[in-house]
Amino acid sequence: MLNYRQLHYFWVVARTGSIVRACEQLNLTPQTISGQISLLEQTYGIALFQRVGRQLELTEAGRKALPYAEQMFQTGNELEAMLRAQPDEQQILFRVGVADVVPKSIVYRLIAPTMELSEPLRITCREDKLERLLADLAIQRLDLVISDSPMPTHLDIKGYSQKLGECGISFFATQALADRHPGAFPQCLQGAPLLIPGAETVIRSRLQRWFAEQQIQPKIIGEFDDSALMQAFGQSGSGIFIAPSVIADEVVRQYGVALIGQTDAVTESFYAISVERKVKHPGIVAITEGARRELFTALP
Amino acid sequence: MLNYRQLHYFWVVARTGSIVRACEQLNLTPQTISGQISLLEQTYGIALFQRVGRQLELTEAGRKALPYAEQMFQTGNELEAMLRAQPDEQQILFRVGVADVVPKSIVYRLIAPTMELSEPLRITCREDKLERLLADLAIQRLDLVISDSPMPTHLDIKGYSQKLGECGISFFATQALADRHPGAFPQCLQGAPLLIPGAETVIRSRLQRWFAEQQIQPKIIGEFDDSALMQAFGQSGSGIFIAPSVIADEVVRQYGVALIGQTDAVTESFYAISVERKVKHPGIVAITEGARRELFTALP
DNA sequence: ACCTACACTTCGTGAAAACCGAAGTATACG
DNA sequence: CGTATACTTCGGTTTTCACGAAGTGTAGGT
Secondary structure, eight states, rough: OHHHHHHHHHHHHHSSSSSHHHHHHOOHHHHHHHHHHHHHHHTOOOOOOEEETTTEEEEEHHHHHHHHHHHHHHHHHHHHHHHHHHHOOOOEEEEEEEETTSSHHHHHHHHHHHTOOOOEEEEEEEEEEEEEEEEEETTTOOEEEEEESOOOOOSSBBEEEEEEEEEEEEEEHHHHHHHHSSSSTGGGGGGOEEEETTSSSSSHHHHHHHHHTTTOEEEEEEEEESSHHHHHEEEEEEEEEEEEEGGGHHHHHHHTTTTEEEEEEEEEEEEEEEEOOOOOHHHHHHHHHHHIIIITTTTO | OOHHHHHHHHHHHHHHHHHHHHHHHHTTHHHHHHHHHHHHHHHOOOSEEETTTTTTOHHHHHHHHHHHHHHHHHHHHHHHHHHTHHHTTEEEEEEEETTTSSEEEEEHHHHHHHHSSSSSSEEEEEOOOHHHHHHHHHSSOEEEEEEESOOOOOSSOOOEEEEEEEEEEEEEEOHHHHHHSSSSGGGGGGTTEEEOOOTTTTHHHHHHHHHHHHHHOOEEEESSHHHHHHHHHHHHOOOOOEGGGGGGHHHHHTTTTTEEEEEEEEEEEEEEOOOOOOOOHHHHHHHHIIIIIITTTTOO
């Protein structure tokens, strides 16, 4: 019989990447979690983690198991939220999935308008790979997916995309790094260390085309599927990184980096994907209208 | 923090319909399960079951919670199977969903051919409402769905139906009940107590049309979405019930009932619904070919 | 090279929980 | 109205879980 508590610890450790961080989240001590996970591994005679340096890393088996656990406890959290909400009753659920390539502050600004609706919404927000989010959209476990690309056609799922807006991109670096690559933008990018979005993103290929046109060859030193992670590396001075221009001010402020330059020749778009049930969800309406009115007003 | 063990007990009790049966499955005593579920209810201050007679029934909250639990532990079971299978490695997964209106012995006969393939399959079989199965098909948590109707068009899911076969239906009753309604078939059905498939099934409406044509008004005393349940009631002598003619012999033998008559004017069809990935799953091939070759050979 | 900080592990103990036997209550059925 | 069945309640017992103390191994600075 599978021990769901142990599996839960496994999940938290896997997603936080370390036992210590899992402890903070679970209010437990490391030896407890370490022990319980060892027991789990023992039960099935298979290692889920392996030590790499002083961190833990998923083994092959662990990587296989993680999506199952993910699904289980994601559902578990929703169930718990539902059980707790029972008494006060009937606020409308609004379940949003966010593709991990979308910068968090964009997401925040997109979703913020839904918080101020007259009818109280209960918002659930989840981040994942686009494909998985769309699957959940199909079975109506999500009401809306926010992504940087419209609905792909190769999936066996119907969905309707709605463009929220489009904007140019800006380049950022720590001041020290920026000083090392002086000169006019964009020529200053020549040979500079660059962090770029992963191969699966839309903006990646546009960016590369633009570099070719400008006859600039930056030195790509990192690829990231998750924009927050990319920005974290950028903040440490590893390389120059990009973000949509609408959040340029915020990036400069929050990460303490310098704006190197910006272009509208490369644009990033954002889409709201829904199944478009007969009744439009108030949350979706708020997001699409809010995006048009406030976030992307300066653009066509 | 949600107690997953208690939730698991809740799930088993809900799906078996009784604590005692859950005990058999979990190797526990009733007082344990009863107690643990009470604790769960206490934690969230909400009843999940209510006593009806000496059985338990889901409350409104329980009904809301069940699909979540279903999802969780279904996934949990798959995970466990995967973890166990790890050592011997690489047998092809074949996950089949069966709509509950399809008689079990038909399902068995359809699936049986896959057991004898040269390449070893690991078959997972799940029974549920058609709609839920199709949702899981869309996100590739299932490879095939077997149903009595082709892919409905109103869902936001793509799927491809393939007709497995078609056959007439037969009427059955206990000998005692049959004796009470003597005479030639189908006139003997006039005024006889009848158990029929639920309103959502395809055969239901065909059956009613046929009765109208024959100018027969049976007395409908029960509707069932689950064919096994209908047959159980039929076995107890509650009423006359139907089943596809291909399994007539088996129904007579297994339930100890008499065959009253059969007609090919009302037919029941069975379909295999898949997402038709590039590569045809060996299990799907085996089922469609097996159906054509063995089960429904006598028909066009 | 060595010291310190950090992350995970091992071991033994104590507390919490889960579980069971016995007995009790309530319902269905003949 | 008695018997069988299903769920509950109430102790006591067993098992599981969690922590403190101490240990191993790695990273990084001096």
